[in-house]
Amino acid sequence: MAPIRVRAVGLSKTFRGPDGGPVPVLDGVDAEVGAGEFVAVAGPSGCGKSTLLNLLGLLEPPDRGEVWLGDVCVSQLSRRAQCPVRGRSIGYVFQSFLLISSLTALDNVLLAARYVGRARSEALPAARALMERLGVAHRAGHYPSQLSGGEQQRVAYCRAVLNAPPLVLADEPTGNLDEGHAAVILSELRGLCRDRGASVILVTHRADAAALADRTLSLRAGRLEPRGGGTT
């Protein structure tokens, strides 16, 4: 097996419900994903798939458990120390794109470079090349509200991979797309693993998307179950 890129150890998360009572979402999740591996996470709505991705991506802290990137326990790092990890080592593709409405498509892509200290002039050719490959270069000067859903997702994808992160987390990236645009994004994610050795964790409801993965992790009632011969 390829070296372990990301490891979750006993991850638990509980949210507070509308009545103030606890709503447990994840309960002691253990998982490992190797370098260059494409892993799908499946499960019914509300089972904690997005929360798992958020914890792995340091977007929120676990109540219990640890997240390791390589041989570093990143969940234990200080808030400040986690920032460069998020910026350089993790790329996110969100279901709702999460583009910044006040920035053009190109500036949204370049935003990823700004916070890791890359000069705009240095990142610009890479950003343009990515947008060209994804077929949105002609929309570089447009604002998100002027783009279609498929274009927005492709711009969001460009932003996620601009810094060539070793780990890409994609939360239902095709949920709002038609078949054609979904295929483009899935093909790109697959290509990241194959061509660059990046690890991709994909949360999806689509069977065709999950079928592209090396293995699928099934999440149910806050715990991972082995599925399709994959390992947890």
Next chain:
Amino acid sequence: MVGVLRRLLPRNYLFTILGIAVGVAGLVALGAMAERITRFIDGGDRFVLGQISVAGEGMGMGTGFTAGGLLRADRIEQIAHVPGVAAVQAQVMLPLNPTTSQFLTLTQELILGIDPAAPAPNRQLRELPVKRGRFLRTGDRGVVVVGSDFAATRKLAVGQRLELGSGRTFEVVGVLDKTLTAPDRFAIVPLEDARDLWLRRDPLLVQVFAGGSGAMSRRDLNTGAAVSWADGVDPDDLARRIQKSVSGVNVTIPGELSRVLRQSTAFFSALLFGIGVLGLVIGGASLSNTVTAAVFERIRDFGIKRALGATDLQLLREILTEALAVSVSGGAIGVVLALAIGFIVDARVLSDGQQLFLFSPRLLLFALVFSAILGGLAATYATLRIVRLSPAEAIRRGA
């Protein structure tokens, strides 16, 4: 400039800027009204502290200012010899409209007769500022220099003729600039002309002269005198010395008169304080609320940026830059808005000789600095609240 602003300011900040502009406009407008009142009170204070006013022993209300008493020439000469006196200027001060409704009110218009050859006695107001035309010259007769309010209410210009009672008309040779105090309502004429006016309107004086009242001459026709003191002399001490050494005179002690004026304007001072506090609270609350709301409205964007690796410091720097750009541009628009409102309102009331607003440079500078500081503080507060949230929580809240 527009390019820089476009880079600094995200889109959709127009309403934030306008919100700040409205708050700052309110602050500046209230501040300008407060400045106007302050200048009025301070101007009066400076005027009375700049000279010792002496009048003949009086006949009741208005002694020394408006023909209430007679200060004869020999008394003026005695005053000039009191040690510490630098100069004495004989004056005739008459109410333009001697009705009780206007008598000694703050808006009273006065005829002031002075001798242009005598040195200006007021140490705080060495020269009255002439806006158009010229001031009185030695040997002038039949001419008048009018204060700014006096001119505005009558739409007077240099070269026009003005009737100052008893059928006598004067040529306007000068219009004073606004001083925001007493001279704005003066009509200043040569001393001899003022004596003529006094004689024409006061039958008692005419009878005194017609009766050949031996020792009386035109030189004795003075309502008072303005006295200036030599350098290093305490004006209050000198005023008491004059009162003691010259009989038959009423001397106002500058320090005491200032205190009396301050007491009589205590209400205005309280009003001024209230307006200032109100302006700061309303303008400040509006501005900080607008900036804070604008930052919180973009909480999702900041969550995304943190997901992309932005540190607390990077976010704070970005938000502060935006907040300062928004606050300062909103502040500048607010200042322009307040100036426009002020000029429109003042243009309307100016015909009544009034001015409601005084936009001093210190007020405008204060408004801009206040906007920047408060905008910065509000943005810092909002940022510190936002960075405490996890990126995912910020994105959820902004969704």
